[in-house]
Amino acid sequence: xxxxxxxxxxxxxxxxxxxxxxxxxxxxxxxxxxxxxxxxxxxxxxxxxxxxxxxxxxxxxxxxxxxxxxxxxxxxxxxxxxxxxxxxxxxxxxxxxxxxxxxxxxxxxxxxxxxxxxxxxxxxxxxxxxxxxxxxxxxxxxxxxxxxxxxxxxxxxxxxxxxxxxxxxxxxxxxxxxxxxxxxxxxxxxxxxxxxxxxxxxxxxxxxxxxxxxxxxxxxxxxxxxxxxxxxxxxxxxxxxxxxxxxxxxxxxxxxxxxxxxxxxxxxxxxxxxxxxxxxxxxxxxxxxxxxxxxxxxxxxxxxxxxxxxxxxxxxxxxxxxxxxxxxxxxxxxxxxxxxxxxxxxxxxxxxxxxxxxxxxxxxxxxxxxxxxxxxxxxxxxxxxxxxxxxxxxxxxxxxxxxxxxxxxxxxxxxxxxxxxxxxxxxxxxxxxxxxxxxxxxxxxxxxxxxxxxxxxxxxxxxxxxxxxxxxxxxxxxxxxxxxxxxxxxxxxxxxxxxxxxxxxxxxxxxxxxxxxxxxxxxxxxxxxxxxxxxxxxxxxxxxxxxxxxxxxxxxxxxxxxxxxxxxxxxxxxxxxxxxxxxxxxxxxxxxxxxxxxxxxxxxxxxxxxxxxxxxxxxxxxxxxxxxxxxxxxxxxxxxxxxxxxxxxxxxxxxxxxxxxxxxxxxxxxxxxxxxxxxxxxxxxxxxxxxxxxxxxxxxxxxx
RNA sequence: GCCCGAGUGGCGGAAUGGUAGACGCAGGGGACUCAAAAUCCCCCGCCGCAAGGUGUGCCGGUUCGAGUCCGGCCUCGGGUACCA
Numbered sequence: 001x002x003x004x005x006x007x008x009x010x011x012x013x014x015x016x017x018x019x020x021x022x023x024x025x026x027x028x029x030x031x032x033x034x035x036x037x038x039x040x041x042x043x044x045x046x047x048x049x050x051x052x053x054x055x056x057x058x059x060x061x062x063x064x065x066x067x068x069x070x071x072x073x074x075x076x077x078x079x080x081x082x083x084x085x086x087x088x089x090x091x092x093x094x095x096x097x098x099x100x101x102x103x104x105x106x107x108x109x110x111x112x113x114x115x116x117x118x119x120x121x122x123x124x125x126x127x128x129x130x131x132x133x134x135x136x137x138x139x140x141x142x143x144x145x146x147x148x149x150x151x152x153x154x155x156x157x158x159x160x161x162x163x164x165x166x167x168x169x170x171x172x173x174x175x176x177x178x179x180x181x182x183x184x185x186x187x188x189x190x191x192x193x194x195x196x197x198x199x200x201x202x203x204x205x206x207x208x209x210x211x212x213x214x215x216x217x218x219x220x221x222x223x224x225x226x227x228x229x230x231x232x233x234x235x236x237x238x239x240x241x242x243x244x245x246x247x248x249x250x251x252x253x254x255x256x257x258x259x260x261x262x263x264x265x266x267x268x269x270x271x272x273x274x275x276x277x278x279x280x281x282x283x284x285x286x287x288x289x290x291x292x293x294x295x296x297x298x299x300x301x302x303x304x305x306x307x308x309x310x311x312x313x314x315x316x317x318x319x320x321x322x323x324x325x326x327x328x329x330x331x332x333x334x335x336x337x338x339x340x341x342x343x344x345x346x347x348x349x350x351x352x353x354x355x356x357x358x359x360x361x362x363x364x365x366x367x368x369x370x371x372x373x374x375x376x377x378x379x380x381x382x383x384x385x386x387x388x389x390x391x392x393x394x395x396x397x398x399x400x401x402x403x404x405x406x407x408x409x410x411x412x413x414x415x416x417x418x419x420x421x422x423x424x425x426x427x428x429x430x431x432x433x434x435x436x437x438x439x440x441x442x443x444x445x446x447x448x449x450x451x452x453x454x455x456x457x458x459x460x461x462x463x464x465x466x467x468x469x470x471x472x473x474x475x476x477x478x479x480x481x482x483x484x485x486x487x488x489x490x491x492x493x494x495x496x497x498x499x500x501x502x503x504x505x506x507x508x509x510x511x512x513x514x515x516x517x518x519x520x521x522x523x524x525x526x527x528x529x530x531x532x533x534x535x536x537x538x539x540x541x542x543x544x545x546x547x548x549x550x551x552x553x554x555x556x557x558x559x560x561x562x563x564x565x566x567x568x569x570x571x572x573x574x575x576x577x578x579x580x581x582x583x584x585x586x587x588x589x590x591x592x593x594x595x596x597x598x599x600x601x602x603x604x605x606x607x608x609x610x611x612x613x614x615x616x617x618x619x620x621x622x623x624x625x626x627x628x629x630x631x632x633x634x635x636x637x638x639x640x641x642x643x644x645x646x647x648x649x650x651x652x653x654x655x656x657x658x659x660x661x662x663x664x665x666x667x668x669x670x671x672x673x674x675x676x677x678x679x680x681x682x683x684x685x686x687x688x689x690x691x692x693x694x695x696x697x698x699x700x701x702x703x704x
Numbered sequence: 705g706c707c708c709g710a711g712u713g714g715c716g717g718a719a720u721g722g723u724a725g726a727c728g729c730a731g732g733g734g735a736c737u738c739a740a741a742a743u744c745c746c747c748c749g750c751c752g753c754a755a756g757g758u759g760u761g762c763c764g765g766u767u768c769g770a771g772u773c774c775g776g777c778c779u780c781g782g783g784u785a786c787c788a
Contacts, residue, residue, distance in 0.1 A: 042788050082788065155786075166786040214708055218783075221707050294784050298705040328705085332785090347705080424785090431786065501788070540782055542708075547785095578781085642781085672729085673716055678781075682715075688729050698742075 004697035006661020014115050023062075023117045025073040027528050034070035035529050036062040037509055039537030039545070040077045043103040043125070044084060047110045048643055049579035049681055050538070052653050053669035057576060058536050059116045060670065065533075066117070073529050075512040076111075076118045078104050078125035081132075081501045083166060085435045089467040096435040097463070100127055110654060114662045122515045126504035131511065132437040133458025134520040135503065139440055140451050141559040142192065149191050150449065153428050154266065154331075156291050157185035161470035164432045170291035177470075184266070184288040189430035190439055190497065194551045198223055198422035201550055210572035212676075215542045222543045224423025226250045229407050230335070231416025233261055233311035235269075236320065242269050245311055245323070248334035248421065251381075252410065253402035254341035256389050259358035261311050262304065262326035262351070264336040270325050273307055280305055280325065287327040294330070302351055303327050314415040315391050326351060332425055343372040363387045366396055427548065429500040434465055434473040436498030444485035444492040453486045459494070472496055505545055506552035509535075509569055510562060521561045530566040539575035546570070577677040578642055579669060581649040585636045586610060595648040598683075601635060610635055643681075651681050660690045667693060 017023065038058040041051055055076075062074040078100075085096035092099070104125055111118075124131050142148050156165040160178035164187075169176045194201075202223045205216050229252035232244040245261060263270050265287035274281035283305040290296050304324040313319035321339065328347055329338055342352035342359040349372065352359055361371050363385040379385060381399035388394055392405040410416035430439065438459045440452040452459060462480040465473040474480060474496040485492040507520070513529040514522040553569040556562040584596040596610055643650045656665045668689035673679035 039788095044788090079788070084787085164786075167784095168787045170786095218708050222783090222785085224707095292786085295705075298784085300705090302705095427785080433786090500786070502785095505788085538782085538788095539709080540788080543783060544785065545788085580781095671716090677710085677716090679716085682730095684730060685716080691729095695742095 004694055006663060006693075010113065010115060010661055010663065014113070017115075017117075023072070023074065023119050024121055025071070025075070025119045025529075027525060028071050029528060031071040032069075033073060033529055034062075034065040034534075035073040035532045036065065036534050037075070037512070037532045037536070039535070039541060040079050040505070040508060041107065042079045042082060042084075043100055043107055045103040045106060047107050047653055049581075049651055049653060049665075049669060050643065051111075052114065052665055053579050053675075053679065054536060054538070054576055055111070055114065055116050055118075056666045056670055057574070057675055058534075059114075059118075059666075061534050061536070062117045072117070073512065074118055075122040075515075076116075076120065077123055077508060077512065077515075078107075078127075079501065079505050079508070080104065080125040080127040081436045081498075081504055083168075083433070083435070086433060086467065089435075093467075095463070095465075097127065097461075100125070100435075113657055114653075114666065122512055124508075124511070124515050126437075126501075126508065127435070129458040129460050130516075131508075132504070134511070134517075135437050135499070135507070136440040136452070136457050136459055137454055138507065138520050138556065138559070138561065139499070140454060140457075141561070142555055143441075143451055145555070145559050147193050147196075147555050147558070149193055149426065150188055151191060151426075152186045153189045153191075153430075154184045154292050155187055155189075155432075157183045158470075159183055163470040163472075165291075167291055167293040167296075170293070170296070173290050173296070181289045182291055183285075184290075184292055187430070187432075189428050190499075191426040191428050192551065192555070194427045194548070195422060195424050197551055197554060198225070198424045200554070201424075201547065202422075204550070204568060207568065208573070211570075212539075212573065212575055215539070215546070215573060215575060218542045219547055222424065222547065225420060226423070227403070227407075227418060227420050228252065228334075229255075229403075229410055229416050230419045231314055231410060233314065233321070233339075235323070236310045236312065238309065239269075239272050242272060245269065245337055246335040247337045247339055248419070249339060251341065251344060251403065252406035252416075253387070253390060253392070253399065254344045254362045255315065255339070255406060256391055257341040257343050257360040257362040258313060258321055258339040259342050259352060259360060260322050260324055260340040262324045262329050262338050262340055264329040264331040265325055265327060266331040267325075267329075267336045269337075270307075273309075273325075277307075280307065283325065287325075290327075297330060298328065300327055302347060302354070304351060304355055306355070314410075322357075324351075324355070333423060334421065342376070344376055344378045346376040346378065349374075349376040360389065362389050363402070427500075427502075427551070429503055430497040431500055432472045432475075432496075433498055434461065434467075436501060437504065438474070439495045439497050439499055441495045442483055442485055442492045443495065444487060444490065446490060447485055447487040447492075450485055450487045450492070456486070474498070502544060502548050503552075506548045507556060509549070510553070510556065510566070519561075521556070523563065526561075526566060527563045530562065531569050531571045534572045534574065535570040536574045536576060538578070542575065546573070574676070576675055577673065577679060579679050579681055581643050581651055581681045583647045583649045584610075596635060597648050598651065656686060660686065661693070663693055664690045 036058050038054045058074065062072050066072045080100050085100050088094055088099045089096045126132060156170050158165050158175035158178050158180060160180040161175060165175055165182060170182050174181055202220060202225055205219055208216055228248055228250040230246065230248045232246045235243055235245050265284040270284055274284050290300050304326045307323045307325060309323040310320040311323055313321060329336065340348040340351060342349045342357060343361045349359065359372055366384055366386045381403060384396055384398050386396050387402055392409050407418035411418060438461060440457060440459045442450045442452060444450050462477055465477060467473060481494040481496055483492055483494050509532050510521050510526060510530065514525040549569055553562055554567045557564055557567050584601050586594050600610055653665055664686060668686050669679060672685050
């Protein structure tokens, strides 16, 4: 009986499918549609097992729904703008566009043999001018609809390279290339006003019945609706213009436990005070020598500086609190100023202990008289506590009742108001980089900031750029930014910032419904194909990409590019697990890790060794020359690590496909572990999957 | 730090609060065969010759009974707004 030969069978059928145009999607209003989409890949150059898993899942759904009779849309494209192309340009002296399109060609060639049921006729890359030109049109429509704004924002500034750094490029507070400590610097930036949609985006999460619970929780927490009290402290001997210090607190029930006020090093008052206080200026400068990421700010050692200023407690004109500058107060949240209630917040307590500030208990655990010592007492506000020291009453109450009473008291007495705040901030989209979608506005001395004429779109990236010095090549370009004002016709300068690449991926799913259109979308096509019935991708996109896309769909609806029915673009979401592989690591004399490729590892008595690399005259490894093999070093085996080139634990799909065929790889990643869980690639598992296919083949042969 | 997950044999994993490890992979033994492939049967958490003991990351609690519920941890993974 003939054995299954994937190398013959797979190309044969793929050719048949291709020639029949089996997967080409055509709008047909008489038929029910089904739109399957996997998160499109970044063209890094090679596909990896994670891609195979992702696209196979979508393929399974698409084929199943097709068999059920649905009219299927299952497209593929490329998330093609981004930093790696610019890094390649700097390191390999290759144009980002050339690098990107070469990578796309290579990856498409790798994907075709997988036999996915994709409609390749709708393919596009976000770096195609036909795509980003339509994105510029959307930007202009959003601008006109009041969905875009300009304001100051802080960025990571590398003082040596004189360039803005991404958070990823800041390592331990230092620039990744220069090694210089980064500074926080303010720039005027473009923003999408996503925070206007905070309540809407939050409330609509309830309707996302076919999304994983965990993603809905993460999005809810990210938007972060909170009810609290906003009030101002009177500042004694304040600098001009700073007589009142606005603070926001979600725990106004601890107001009687206040022992200090604290402001962010970036707070206007801190900036004002540092002008006449060199020690404070040095402290603030030091605090700013941390990256802008929330993680860096929150995990930095808690430090403070006493400004010497006092504020008056709102409930007692004779009670004064010191004002400190503290590095753990975030300028981006609330008002950038807080009051510290040390007994009921661990950070405040640590800060109070460090600087000898008071600790005043406002409430105790029910049925206990234990006072706070080294651990703050901060139960959830849904828990009952025993209030002992407040301005609104004592005794057992749910925390939220205490908060409500405290807010009511403040509103009655007139020193504060209850406000609802959201953690969600506006979406800053300006990037000081070349390889992105140019922001289509012009700066005119006479007219100010002027939108480009749509007739001039796309505003194309210039081809003749160099990366021999740091910074944005669009700024360095001799002529590109020179233009005329669309308003008055005088000489003007183009905006040289490009858009965040998340913008590109926030509407590609809509573009797939009419990929060649001369407008961003075509209503009839969008109305037929949207929404995406099943969206599949990595959980790492649970918050940003998915939230931005939900906002974008609303903004596109508002500007007439999507129907009302499409404001939740993804009906069902599935988050797949990663494909991982063991890492094999040894160390050099100084203890730095050295990583080894899986094929260089040999196992003996369940211990891994690096295969000896010495070769004999004819090129055979010496270790194979009879007798005991020569093993060099024992290898540390780190299980279940994300595949990455730098760790050398990547298994290339090509090798597997060459050896066993695409269906073996597809079957392995689909069957080895539940789809939402991590799957660890193992050679034994791949062989098992291959045996399984052989069995299926034999059974089919016997039947037919 | 904060938010969200995960943790059960060699491996992937099952188990409405009721016999932990279904099913599968890998492995071991056997049958068939001249031999192999294929197929079929048996064994397979750990300790123990056995009887038996023990066992779902750790500590504690609720319960007649906990992998499952509650509290407190630990480890690993994802995100943390300029990686995509």
